[in-house]
Amino acid sequence: MSATSPTVYRSLWFWMRGHRLRYGAAVLALLLSVYFSFQVPLVIADVIDAIFREGAADREPSRFVKLLLRVVGSDGLRRHLWLPGLLMVGLMLVAGGFSYLRGLWIAQASESIIRAMRERIYDHLQHLPVAFHAAADTGDLVQRSTSDVETVRNFLGGQVTELGRGIIMLIVLIPIMLTINWVMTLYALSLTPLIILASLFFFSRIKAAFKEQDEAEAAMTTVLQENLTGIRVVRAFARQEHEIAKFQGKNAAYRDLQYRVVCLMAWYWPSSDLMCLAQTGFVLVVGARFVQHDALSVGQLFFYMACLGMLLWGPLRNMGRVLVDMGKAQVAIGRIEEILREPRESGPARPMALPTEMRGEIEFDRVSFAYQDGQPVLHEVSFRVEPGQTFAILGPTGSGKSTLVSLLLRFHDPAAGAIRIDGVDIGQAERKAVRARIGVVLQEPFLYSKTLRDNIRFGHSEAPRERIEAAAIAACVHDNILDFEKGYETEIGERGVTLSGGQRQRVALARAIVKDPPILILDDALSAVDTHTERLILRALADRHGRKTTILIAHRLSTLMHADRILVLDHGRVIQTGSHAELVNQEGLYRRLWSIQTSLQQDLAGDPPAPAAEARAALAQAEAPTHV
């Protein structure tokens, strides 16, 4: 249908590898089941002609009836009329058996292909670079992985069979009909192209009406959803009447469009019925005329009528719809292939191994990076974290703190410079090997919709119960977990409980602690945790067994001030480094932050009833318009 279709079919053919034989067998079964199912009306026709109209028509009976006649003779057959009856049931059973096999094989083949396709997409998505995911729309990706796959599934499992059945029926039926009477056959099939074309035309046309109906439904759903999510606003302004009127407009519009689609259908189905019935009526009358001229027997007339019924009301009338739907499968497979063509995260051809026992030394050596060309985020950042250090990074929003973490995790690769862990350039190592050695907690951590225990265990899949609980205790979340009715077995997410921001952060921290990595990174990971708990957590981290390197990123000074070394980052450049004591004695951002806290404490410690004058002044300065 489009210029791309050959490649689309080629890629479908590719997906079918390993199942092609099964498809072939299914086609054979389909052929046989069609063949045997047409034998039944043939038997009836023969019985009519051979038994009841003996002598009226002089013709060769069909294969199976001939067999029967050879065994019992025509008199025997007349006495044992249950024989042809049984033959019919037998033939139908054989046809049904083949039809069952066809269904089984097609289902096995198509479902296996689809399963492979789903797994391939899932795996591929997981291995696409973070940059791809940052740019992509989640909803669109999900749609491609689900409804597009479903469209391909319908194609492989349903439409292919449906189309094949129509074609095979014609292939089997036409020779049988032709051997009976070729003129009659022409009459019998004269309208079929028209029936197919009409449905093709109609279903491609009605798409627009369906689209409008879907859009109207979407508009109505939007109003409904906005009303439900904003129900407090509706009540707050007592706007119920207004909302009802608004919904009613969309509701009625949807109803009317729905009815319009039905009205279009009401034109199509009867006219399609009319054509099919006309075709049958044609055969009946013309056939009767042939019978009158002894060009056709009564049995044969019956056969034509019966076969036409099987053909017309079955696959032929749906062929147009199937063909139109097949166009959708082409689009769908194209969209799926688009994802699969995206390159995965690359790795070096000959990766360098990282030591199994890590010391946890990190070195940034003149690292520069930009997400987009011309907008550099990091300029020649260099620093060194000694093994076992607690290293803090401080800086305004957008200064590049989180980018440092992304580079360390090899979510992105630096444009220039190198990052070394224990002396090994991580650009030369496997990405997974690097990540396996780093535990990270993000500000808005993702928890999986599983039990709390499973979520923590994700840090280390073989972690025993004690280790999980020890990690939860260190992350100050153990008691919260026990407060839930099911404790560690509590499901989180849609089907379970919703955790608060602080709880999520602490569960994610427990997950990172269980992993027991040589390097632990907390990227503003305690922002929703209160100061007291935060202090407990930091102490627990400092005391953690065999403690290795810890990197802290935070906005709160209280979080950072106890670190061994603090790095101040601004606009992608290192502007200050040193310990708390050193930085407090230097002019700069760090000291300004420190002075807020100290001045407030001094003021509040002073004469309480009087407004803390200097603190007020500091605050006034903070509140004052900063951009003019």
Place this chain on the structure above:
Amino acid sequence: MSETVFREEEFNKRLDPRLWWRILQFARPYRPLVGGLMTIALLVGLTESLYNLLVKRVIDGLVEFGPDAPLFSYALQYAAITITLVVCVFIFIRFAGKLSAFISHDIRRAGFARLQELSFSFYDHRPVGWLMARMTSDCERLSSVLAWGLLDLTWGTAFMSAIAVILFYLNWKLALIVFTVVPVLAWISLHFQRVILRSSRLVRKINSRLTGSFNEGISAVRTTKTLVREEGSLREFASLAGEMRRASIRNAVQSALYFPLVITIGSAGAGLAIWFGGRDVLAGVISLGTLVAFVSYSRDFFMPVQELARLFTNLQMAQASAERIIGLVDTEPEIRDSAEVRTSIARAGAQPPVAGRAIDGLPDRIETIEFRGVSFAYNVRKPMGADDASAGEREVIKVHPVLDDFNFQVQAGQTIALVGPTGGGKSTIISLLCRFYEPTAGEILINGIDYRRRSLHWLQSNLGIVLQSPHLFSGTIRENIAYGRLEASDEEIVRAAQLVNAHEFIMAMPGGYGAQVGEGGVNLSTGQKQLISFARAILADPQVFVMDEATSSIDTETERLIQAGIERVLSNRTSFVIAHRLSTIRRADCILVIEKGRIAEQGTHEQLLAARGHYHDLYTHQFTREAEEQVLADPLLA
């Protein structure tokens, strides 16, 4: 998989006639349509059964008269039947489609109107997605079962009966013999329809889990990478995909088994006709045409039987939808005007309006608001799964007190700041004040009268409420501000926007006040949405202003505009604010520190600071946070 997933799969449940009678009430306004539909369906069934009879007549004619058979007359009869049938099909599709579309529309209308009245306690444990599903897919399923089911029922019954009458008329003995296949056919159809529907539901369920799995896999991609869990996730996904494959194959195999079986039974009927009918033909008891008619009819049985079996199963399946919808439409709102209030509204409405009087005849002006011994507890219900059938009847498993003997009085014009830890009960106080909930003990008095003795509509239309996450409706900025007062003029809208400092950014947008805010306000920043929601509240010019200040960080410039906006909104107006900003807190006439459902401290900023209690801690913490954020937001200027 949890137990709830399978709850809908109850098949042994009997059809509940009372429920379906209630559902049928929705078809009441369309009685002529229903009558027409059933008549037409009847006609279709009868007409369709005539075809085989005509074929019989043709064959008999050919056998009997040979070349003299009146072919032209047969053709005319055929054409007459066909035209009747085609016209009837045209009409019944329209009728059934109309009935289905209109009934689902009516159910949605009733459901939506009821949703506008229901109390918040109803919403607490029903996620929006759950409610949406009731109003969309459940309505659709129910109305289509109703309309098309009615059609199938009438058509199927008519078709079957017509065949029966014709066959018995032609030869009742043979008819009895051939009819023996019908019970078998019916039983097999019913059984398979159930099995197939059940397995296709399972496929749909697994499919929605697959979608969830993709969704999670994509949103969690960074976390998965940091945990190096790609293989583990894939393994889990693969087992789900395998489950899907098995369920889909089972579903397909069931269908692959059903159709051959049904057709075989049909041909067994034809076989019986040949066997017994053939003898009769040979004996000259029946004509050849009659035999052919018997053979053809016995193959036609399976259609109506199959449709009726499907209808019956569908009804059972749709019963769950029906229960949920009726559960929604028939739920009585917990909070509404009492009979007494309704009487006084009616009485006041009958008289000419008096200045200074509200719709319930009592004074319109709010002088004092008093919480007297107010306690409150939320009913905690079990969390709801997406598939739960009747959420309404779920038992309350525990009661969780939020407010305990809360006493407080406000005079007109005062600003009250509520501060304290999350979960302490601040939001509950506001929800009670707005009468979104009612106290479980104690009373809330307005001008000394329990607010349950005042009109709900009067109270809520005199409150201006700004919530933490500002909710906007898709539409223009103008429409969103005008939500505060629908009849407001353009000038008034602009004045409201100017008052809260929103005018400038609105004018800077392409389209100005006519700019589209997008679904849920996606085209605007959080701060801009807050400004719009202030303008909306100010336009309503409420007597009492209620605000839940947002905690999310906003850029410095907008933050400054918002603070100035809040100040103007609050000045000289009775206000309750859940406050997070120091500027708002310090300006309040009275600060209430709420902890564990009680007032922990109460007083002005200076008094509370001097007391060195909870407020002192909150203040220093908040102060440090705001100042640090300020410095980090703009390090060079600080």
